[in-house]
Amino acid sequence: MTIRDKTAIAGLGSTPYYKRGTSLPQTLPELVCKAIIAAVDDAGLTVKDIDGFAYYSEGFDTPYLMETLGIPEIRYTATLTGSGGGSAGAVGLAASAIVSGMAETVVVVGGTQMAEQRFGSLMSAYPQTPENAFFSSAGLVGPGHMFALLARRHMHLYGTTREHFAEVAISTRLNAMRNPGAVMRKPMSRDDYFNAPMIADPCCLFDFCLETDGAIAVVVTSTERARDLRRDPVRILASTHGGGRDWGRALYWMNMPDEAFASGGHAPVARGLYAQAGVTPGDIDCAQIYDHFSPMVITQLEDYGFCGKGEGGPFVASGAIRYDGGSLPVNTDGGQLSAGYIWGMSHVREGVEQLRGTAVSQVADAELVLVTGGPSSLPVSGLILAK
Amino acid sequence: MSEISKAPPPELFTLTTDQWTKPFWEAAAAHRLVAPKCGCCSTFRMPPTPFCPNCLSQALEWPELSGHGVLYSYTIVARAIIPEMAAHLPYVPALVELPDAGGVRLITNIVGAPLDALEIGCPVEVVWDDRPDGVSIPCFRLVRTD
Ligand SMILES: [Zn+2]
Numbered sequence: 001m002t003i004r005d006k007t008a009i010a011g012l013g014s015t016p017y018y019k020r021g022t023s024l025p026q027t028l029p030e031l032v033c034k035a036i037i038a039a040v041d042d043a044g045l046t047v048k049d050i051d052g053f054a055y056y057s058e059g060f061d062t063p064y065l066m067e068t069l070g071i072p073e074i075r076y077t078a079t080l081t082g083s084g085g086g087s088a089g090a091v092g093l094a095a096s097a098i099v100s101g102m103a104e105t106v107v108v109v110g111g112t113q114m115a116e117q118r119f120g121s122l123m124s125a126y127p128q129t130p131e132n133a134f135f136s137s138a139g140l141v142g143p144g145h146m147f148a149l150l151a152r153r154h155m156h157l158y159g160t161t162r163e164h165f166a167e168v169a170i171s172t173r174l175n176a177m178r179n180p181g182a183v184m185r186k187p188m189s190r191d192d193y194f195n196a197p198m199i200a201d202p203c204c205l206f207d208f209c210l211e212t213d214g215a216i217a218v219v220v221t222s223t224e225r226a227r228d229l230r231r232d233p234v235r236i237l238a239s240t241h242g243g244g245r246d247w248g249r250a251l252y253w254m255n256m257p258d259e260a261f262a263s264g265g266h267a268p269v270a271r272g273l274y275a276q277a278g279v280t281p282g283d284i285d286c287a288q289i290y291d292h293f294s295p296m297v298i299t300q301l302e303d304y305g306f307c308g309k310g311e312g313g314p315f316v317a318s319g320a321i322r323y324d325g326g327s328l329p330v331n332t333d334g335g336q337l338s339a340g341y342i343w344g345m346s347h348v349r350e351g352v353e354q355l356r357g358t359a360v361s362q363v364a365d366a367e368l369v370l371v372t373g374g375p376s377s378l379p380v381s382g383l384i385l386a387k
Numbered sequence: 388m389s390e391i392s393k394a395p396p397p398e399l400f401t402l403t404t405d406q407w408t409k410p411f412w413e414a415a416a417a418h419r420l421v422a423p424k425c426g427c428c429s430t431f432r433m434p435p436t437p438f439c440p441n442c443l444s445q446a447l448e449w450p451e452l453s454g455h456g457v458l459y460s461y462t463i464v465a466r467a468i469i470p471e472m473a474a475h476l477p478y479v480p481a482l483v484e485l486p487d488a489g490g491v492r493l494i495t496n497i498v499g500a501p502l503d504a505l506e507i508g509c510p511v512e513v514v515w516d517d518r519p520d521g522v523s524i525p526c527f528r529l530v531r532t533d
Contacts, residue, residue, distance in 0.1 A: 121469045130405040133412075134434040135494045137402070137524050138480045139395025141468060145480055148462035156460070156507045201463035245440075254482050254494050255433060261460075 013038025087344025089381025092239025176334025
């Protein structure tokens with residue numbers, strides 16, 4: 001038994017994306033509720049139809065949501081372990097609840113509000129433990145410091161350059177400039193990129209994702225039921241999460257064998273995903289790749305087989321990921337680098353928009369879209385959505 | 388003349404240990420660099436954990452290492468993203484591979500190095516950052532090859 005093609009996304013809801021802290025005085029649970037209400041409304045349902053929640057990254061407080069929204073009963077509430085690596089996999093978690101008959105209408109929701117703890121200095125807020133002593137003693141304050149170590153190794157092994165990172169940042173910004181909902185819509189030239197302050201060499205300011213507030217929810221149900229609802233179903237063709245021991249705790253371990261070290265950690269998940277979907281990388285029309293750091297877009301393009309190992313730099317330099325003329329438009333909404341950082345859910349959102357034909361930067365005849373969760377401690381995850 | 392790398396901000400780290408990590412930090416306080424080695428199959432691992440991932444033995448040895456390593460990767464932090472960092476810039480978080488511990492890597496810092504001399508593959512050797520709280524942290528400096 002697999003979840004292949006048995007479920008669909010029937011509803012999509014989102015708050016605006018706000019620059020860090022500017023969503024106040026709204027609360028984070030309030031933003032989450034707004035996204036949920038919008039998603040069930042979009043599906044032609046009401047909150048009373050919700051009978052399940054699937055989360056990632058520690059999720060939200062289900063009984064609070066029930067109390068607040070008046071949801072009478074739920075039959076399923078589950079969270080993928082780990083952090084932002086699970087954003088795409090949470091959709092698969094919802095699908096597994098439906099395929100197994102444990103629930104009928106499952107909401108996947110993600111949201112973030114950075115009023116107190118900035119994501120950029122996340123590790124400095126971790127409690128001190130015997131395990132994290134081995135990285136916090138080295139002054140690794142934020143995820144950017146850690147991913148910079150991976151990026152430099154990729155440069156060393158494969159000749160990847162900052163020009164390649166710049167191409168990811170600039171092509172993503174071009175997409176954001178067309179998106180009225182994007183937070184950063186100013187043009188970014190190559191000079192702008194190279195003049196930006198270096199935060200964690202070789203990663204400069206524009207290699208880092210934004211710090212934003214917002215929430216996004218989707219409603220997952222059976223494909224059969226979704227056909228009777230308001231919107232055309234976006235089919236969940238496949239979703240996988242997990243990963244290999246050679247990636248494991250990744251940033252908190254840093255002992256990955258060379259090949260895994262200079263990667264996004266997604267290779268095992270990608271293999272499983274294509275096998276489950278019965279498609280190949282060449283069948284994918286556009287990709288929404290978790291972009292917390294621009295070098296990690298390059299490594300995931302390799303993990304998902306759009307180019308060979310170590311060829312991600314030249315692949316993006318060829319223009320392949322551009323919306324205009326690219327063979328694989330990537331992060332068509334402007335991504336987390338330029339549109340908004342909603343902990344991966346904006347990629348799910350853009351996947352749905354592309355397959356509904358409602359994307360601002362619509363890829364002509366898009367039928368299959370890849371969505372990935374963040375390279376992070378396992379699990380990492382992937383999702384293939386279909387028209 | 389390129390800037391010289393410093394030690395990272397001490398305020399950001401308070402040492403806590405358990406029975407599996409304590410020998411590493413006790414040796415460090417005596418300026419001895421050690422790494423956990425399986426007492427059964429001799430596989431090194433880092434950081435220390437309660438079981439050998441190769442044979443599941445809990446037997447452990449802590450051989451003293453030469454302190455010589457190879458720079459595997461590094462980043463240069465030159466911008467304070469929280470205020471405590473400001474007086475300690477630039478610092479250089481790094482991964483150092485330890486050839487005499489089966490190639491396991493330490494997450495550490497390169498100190499006292501001109502930033503333009505940093506290069507993956509450089510030989511490095513341990514130096515000790517003796518902190519005000521009595522904790523010593525292994526850092527590394529570039530080994531002169533001229
Ligand atoms: Zn062993």
